[in-house]
Amino acid sequence: MNVRSQISMVFHLDKCIGCHTCSIACKNIWTDRKGTEYMWWNNVETKPGTGFPTDWEDQEKYHGGWELHDGKLRLKSTGKAKTLFNIYHNPSMPTMDDYYEPWTYDYQHLFTAPAGDDQPTARPKSMVTGELINIEAGPNWDDDLGGSPIYAANDPNLKGLSHDTQQQLMAVERLVFFYFPRICNHCLNPSCVASCPSGALYKRGEDGIVLVDQTRCRGWRACVAACPYKKMFFNWDTGKSEKCILCFPRLETGQAPACFHSCVGRIRYLGVLLYDASRIEEVASLPSDKLIEGQRSLILDPNDPEVIAAARENGVHESVIESAQKSPVYRFVKDWKLALPPHLEYRTMPMLFYVPPMSPVMSNRTNGAIDHVSDDLFHDIEDARVPMKFLANLFGAGEEGPLRYALRKQKAVRWYRRFKTVGDVDEKTAMRMLSEADCSPEEAEAIYELTSLCTFDDRFVIPPMHREEAIQMMEDPLEHKKSVGFGFLSGPKRGM
Amino acid sequence: MRSAWTLRIGLLAAITCACLGTPAATQAQVPADFFRQNCSMCHTVGGGHLIGPDLEGVTKRKDRAWLIKFLQSPKAVIDSGDPYAAQLLQDAHGLVMPNIGGMTPDLASALLDVIEGAPGPAKSELAGVAISDRPFTPSDIALGEQLFRGEQRLANGGPACVSCHTLGTIGGLGGGRLGPDLTQVFDRLGGRKGLGAWLSAPPTQTMQSVFRNHALQPDEILSLLAVIDDASNHSQPANMSSLAKFVLFGFGGMLVGLALLQLAWRGRFRSVRRTIVRAQVRGEQ
Ligand code: SF4
Ligand code: SF4
Numbered sequence: 212m213n214v215r216s217q218i219s220m221v222f223h224l225d226k227c228i229g230c231h232t233c234s235i236a237c238k239n240i241w242t243d244r245k246g247t248e249y250m251w252w253n254n255v256e257t258k259p260g261t262g263f264p265t266d267w268e269d270q271e272k273y274h275g276g277w278e279l280h281d282g283k284l285r286l287k288s289t290g291k292a293k294t295l296f297n298i299y300h301n302p303s304m305p306t307m308d309d310y311y312e313p314w315t316y317d318y319q320h321l322f323t324a325p326a327g328d329d330q331p332t333a334r335p336k337s338m339v340t341g342e343l344i345n346i347e348a349g350p351n352w353d354d355d356l357g358g359s360p361i362y363a364a365n366d367p368n369l370k371g372l373s374h375d376t377q378q379q380l381m382a383v384e385r386l387v388f389f390y391f392p393r394i395c396n397h398c399l400n401p402s403c404v405a406s407c408p409s410g411a412l413y414k415r416g417e418d419g420i421v422l423v424d425q426t427r428c429r430g431w432r433a434c435v436a437a438c439p440y441k442k443m444f445f446n447w448d449t450g451k452s453e454k455c456i457l458c459f460p461r462l463e464t465g466q467a468p469a470c471f472h473s474c475v476g477r478i479r480y481l482g483v484l485l486y487d488a489s490r491i492e493e494v495a496s497l498p499s500d501k502l503i504e505g506q507r508s509l510i511l512d513p514n515d516p517e518v519i520a521a522a523r524e525n526g527v528h529e530s531v532i533e534s535a536q537k538s539p540v541y542r543f544v545k546d547w548k549l550a551l552p553p554h555l556e557y558r559t560m561p562m563l564f565y566v567p568p569m570s571p572v573m574s575n576r577t578n579g580a581i582d583h584v585s586d587d588l589f590h591d592i593e594d595a596r597v598p599m600k601f602l603a604n605l606f607g608a609g610e611e612g613p614l615r616y617a618l619r620k621q622k623a624v625r626w627y628r629r630f631k632t633v634g635d636v637d638e639k640t641a642m643r644m645l646s647e648a649d650c651s652p653e654e655a656e657a658i659y660e661l662t663s664l665c666t667f668d669d670r671f672v673i674p675p676m677h678r679e680e681a682i683q684m685m686e687d688p689l690e691h692k693k694s695v696g697f698g699f700l701s702g703p704k705r706g707m
Numbered sequence: 708m709r710s711a712w713t714l715r716i717g718l719l720a721a722i723t724c725a726c727l728g729t730p731a732a733t734q735a736q737v738p739a740d741f742f743r744q745n746c747s748m749c750h751t752v753g754g755g756h757l758i759g760p761d762l763e764g765v766t767k768r769k770d771r772a773w774l775i776k777f778l779q780s781p782k783a784v785i786d787s788g789d790p791y792a793a794q795l796l797q798d799a800h801g802l803v804m805p806n807i808g809g810m811t812p813d814l815a816s817a818l819l820d821v822i823e824g825a826p827g828p829a830k831s832e833l834a835g836v837a838i839s840d841r842p843f844t845p846s847d848i849a850l851g852e853q854l855f856r857g858e859q860r861l862a863n864g865g866p867a868c869v870s871c872h873t874l875g876t877i878g879g880l881g882g883g884r885l886g887p888d889l890t891q892v893f894d895r896l897g898g899r900k901g902l903g904a905w906l907s908a909p910p911t912q913t914m915q916s917v918f919r920n921h922a923l924q925p926d927e928i929l930s931l932l933a934v935i936d937d938a939s940n941h942s943q944p945a946n947m948s949s950l951a952k953f954v955l956f957g958f959g960g961m962l963v964g965l966a967l968l969q970l971a972w973r974g975r976f977r978s979v980r981r982t983i984v985r986a987q988v989r990g991e992q
Contacts, residue, residue, distance in 0.1 A: 265980035272979055302975030309979050348980055361987040436976075 213484075213489040214511060214522040216531050217399070217419030217562055218457065218481065218674070220471075221543045221550045222392055223396075223662060224568040225621070231255050231351065233470035237394075240469050241456070241535035246448025248313035248338045250349050252455035253470040255392040259366035259380060259601065260353040262391075264309040267441040268367040274303040275439030275559030276402050277495065284496050285579040286406055294408050303436035311348040313338040339447070357388025368604040376598050387596035389568040391605075392478070394444040394470060396553070396561030397421050397485065400495045403454070406437035413418035417531070417677070418483075420457045420558065421560065430453055430705070439557035450705035453625040463597065463678050467671040477665065479592055482538030482672040483531055484562070485511045485522055495558045502555045502608045509560070510545055513538070534674035539661055540564065547650075547658055549617045551606040566604055569625075570597040588626075588644050592618045607623060616649070620658070623648035627655045738817040742893045744915070745807055749907040752822050757904045758798055771819060778815040780806055838903045838925050840855050843933035851934030853878075854927055865921035871913075874935065875942025878951050886913070893932075893939040902935065905927050 237253040256262040260409040265410055270276060274288040288303040309353075316333035324331030337344045353362035358381050369377055379385050397414075401421050404412040410429035414420070423434075428451040434443040435452060443454050458468035466472065486509045494505040511518040513535035522532055535541065543550035543566060550564035592615065593599065602618075603611040623644040630641035645655055661669060679688045749759035757943065765774065769791065777784045781804040785792045797802065853859040855874060857867025868874075868889070873882035875890035896902040906928045909918050923931070 261980075265983065269979070272976060274974075274976070300972075302972045303975055306976075308981055347984075361984055364987075367985050371857065590839055 212487050212521045213520060214485050214525050215488045216485055216527050219484045219540045219562040221480040221540050223478040223566040224389060226476040227390040228476045229255055230475045232473050232475045233392055236469040236473035243602060246446035249310045250444040253394045254350055255390055257354050257388050258391045259357060259363040261362045261365050263350045264305050266440050275437060276449045276559055286402055286437055289406050289433055301432060301436050311350060314344060314346055324494055355421045358386040368601050372598055372600050385596055387570050391672055392410055397457060397564040399560035399562055400491050402437040402559050403434035403443050406433040418461050422456055423452050423454055425451050462673055463676040465673055480539040480670045481539040483535040483674050485513050485518060485535050487511055495560055499556050499608045500610050503613045506560055508573050528677055531674045534672055537672045551613055553606055556608040565606055567602050567614055569621055570595045589619050620650050621650040623650050624658050627661055628659055738821045746909055747908050748910045755903045758802060766819055766823050774819060775812050775815040779810050838928055847930050847933035848937045851930035854930055855934055861927060862924050863921040865918050874938045876938045880956060889935055890938050890942060893935050899932055903932055915924055
């Protein structure tokens, strides 16, 4: 057992309102520089939809992530020999058009236009070339376009759904969509790190945050092609790759990352997980129906004395172990099995988990009255507007079982709470649902509390980072105290 | 004792004479080399007419002052309307003797000395390289072609003709295009004799710098003459159509190259968003 710690995340999709506040918070802090205009380290997608960059989940086209070859893992986009062969032109590189051409408006024209019969307009102008352009796409171009024959219909997660089900999804009366906020998953088996020919990408030992060393990056962009979530971005100004840094400077000072902090729906949870690093490769090579269980088995019980001893031996700080014991992520992922990783079949072992959304209940009209009660208490889970298979493609590596489990449990908790507060559900039904959903009343209470009544401190259990202590060995952390200035000590530049 | 001293002084005198004598010999050598490098491709001394006249007895045909003047600037003398010069021009089929760089009156006079045969042995060298007169055989032609193409190296290490020249019979895409097409050069440079002399000491600046230290051997010259003669009898100089062939070949090669690239990278990423949107828009219309 090789116990390490990782800061992991849970996004509770049932609570996301698609307000994009998270994206803006991130953009304002990190990507409002030249060369980063098109980057959205955090973005919010509408599902069904094609997302950003367009259709990123279609790995037949983008070649991201890992694939199994004779039982061995190998990168889809590149390999030792391929890297050399393709080093000056990676054939799996998305084009700017697949993201979008970032633009601003020619505001100056509003002031300088000569007097005329019409109001002057500010025309859109590319932020890359400075030329006037026609806007054809944006980072959330398909926002709220559930049912769109262009975007929703091309969602790669519709694969495996019958033609009828797909048609129904597009039918006006059944239109449905939910939001899917995304950041870098800070994967356990990151394909971005594996693909880098310069060794510029690394996963921080103490918290698992995946970072790009800006001085070692040579701009080969192998990571851009290799990340299946398309969360590696190329800065065309500095000629280096950049990615979500999980706001590590904020974490190091005990603050939640900006997107977490600003989240309006309070959907985001953050905490430490202890995991067994010696089994990553073994688990990542499991057949796809065993992946979800496999990844869960990597995550270790922070209260198990054996795990604690092994963690201590590995130099995991006592305070981090304590933090792991309080981690809300552990409860969602391991205790309750409510949260699932996105597209585990890419085999990067993402460490961001999603609680799948409950979609609107399907109702029947009988004799003019809307009726949605049936003997099968969970019928609406199966008949939900978002087909189970669709969610399974997104969060279950194609397997419906874990999805069904998570959704039934969520529904049971809701009915249990209805019995408690509204009283329109009798106790017998509520208890039957709980037991059918593999949930005890105490667990239901705990789920309810962490979902609905959670405070800031419940959601973000940030471990003390001990970075300064480590740095003290090499330099004086107070050296620059009372001096001024911030930003890069030396800016990243193109070339060596 | 006295005899010993006599001997010593005698030896000293002999050495001194030898030392003084050597520069004198060298001085005679310089114009002889100059002749070989600059004159022998058009003239012989006693070897017969090449492009220019045989210079045997030239100092008897015309006086020294005239000759020195002519040597310094042949064109000026011809242009002055000198009848003898006009006659020479006619004999050379209108080919004007070029100005020779560095031709001072002293050098011209020294050259005339050499031609007159002042230091005896040099004279035989000036008769030109002896190239056999026997008729060309097919094996000469074959060997010449090998030499021309560089399939067989030139004995003194000079570069193969094909690197700069082409020949009508060479086939394929022809040879190099840096130097002139040699298909018709046989007649242009005065046939077997003239061209042979030319090849034994190429006069143009480019050829000279390349072959100065890698002179062609007489038997190599014979073979090359054979193949060049053969070309002039059997083919036309490379014309526009062969040039077009070259361009066409290049273009075709590019297409093949692109096809190969496409084959190697056929699985590459192509635009996704545009494809999706266009397909849908087309579907609706
Ligand atoms: S999601 Fe993040 S850690 Fe995972 S492969 Fe992509 S960039 Fe790397
Ligand atoms: S801020 Fe929160 S609620 Fe709003 S879109 Fe982002 S994740 Fe969803």
